[in-house]
């Protein structure tokens with residue numbers, strides 16, 4: 286059984302996340318799991334209805350999630366011109382990441398079909414790496430502040446927090462993940478002090494994994510390698526901001542931001558959450574043309590996490606089949622709607638050999 290908290294969020298999330306849920310339901314009719322889910326309406330729409338994007342007891346709600354659910358599926362949170370700045374479903378994201386301490390954000394970059402990548406001459410053999418992004422520290426500590434606001438002397442302080450505990454555990458997670466994947470190549474992307482906490486901790490942790498070839502690559506060089514030589518990359522571990530940017534680049538070389546997905550984990554917890562990498566896409570919201578594949582693949586990753594590998598594999602096969610028959614949205618050069626792509630995936634799921 287899978288007990289799932291579905292929290293779509295803002296913008297295109299309410300268009301794409303339901304396609305993922307419908308796909309999970311369709312798969313549960315064919316494969317060996319039952320799905321129970323509850324949907325929560327946090328974000329802009331809730332604000333417009335009730336005056337609050339999230340309820341008063343929101344912190345309790347977040348804390349109680351692991352008791353009631355195995356996983357959460359989130360869409361995205363973002364600004365909306367109908368509401369004041371700052372009103373969005375973003376507290377969900379911070380609640381799940383920092384509140385539940387789900388510190389390891391795993392963002393695969395795998396080419397689903399050779400013709401999707403904008404990189405000349407690269408195939409799915411070349412583009413198959415994963416970015417592991419630290420999710421609870423770095424620049425997203427929520428402690429920025431401004432002084433002398435609005436004057437020419439305005440000062441903004443945006444600290445980046447890197448703790449020994451936080452750096453150690455994300456690096457350990459990355460080495461363990463590399464082993465789990467049966468890979469032997471790990472790159473740490475950072476551009477801090479040569480003898481800073483990340484570098485020293487990386488040297489310490491890598492000494493414990495002699496079978497893994499561990500390299501410290503500056504984040505700018507890594508961005509260059511993602512575009513010019515993705516075949517040399519296997520697992521990348523990075524601090525919060527570098528990981529965010531590199532994984533978006535990973536999305537771009539997969540063919541669209543509408544394809545990149547992720548899961549957030551803490552190996553000491555049984556609860557994890559899954560989300561597309563993209564945001565609320567205000568430029569296409571409400572038109573029914575957003576690509577649902579990132580959300581569907583996030584749901585697929587959730588099934589894999591819960592041990593339903595067969596169903597997860599079948600969903601991926603169905604996504605590949607839908608893409609190969611040209612059932613894709615505009616971002617991939619197609620003409621299909623969000624719902625049509627979702628239907629094509631489910632059709633392929635029900636008839637895998639057609």
Ligand code: NAD
Pocket residue numbers: 297301360361362363364375378542543544560561562563564565566567568569574575576577579614616
């Ligand atoms: P975005 O991902 O929303 O959009 C960037 C571009 O990619 C747009 O042209 C958009 O149309 C396109 N795009 C994104 N998802 C797509 C999909 N599924 N199908 C087709 N095209 C897609 O990023 P942005 O414009 O930088 O941010 C918009 C809002 O989203 C901001 O408020 C930002 O803070 C928020 N955001 C939230 C998250 C999150 O909650 N995890 C992540 C990124 C951005």
Ligand code: MN
Pocket residue numbers: 529530533562
């Ligand atoms: Mn991003």
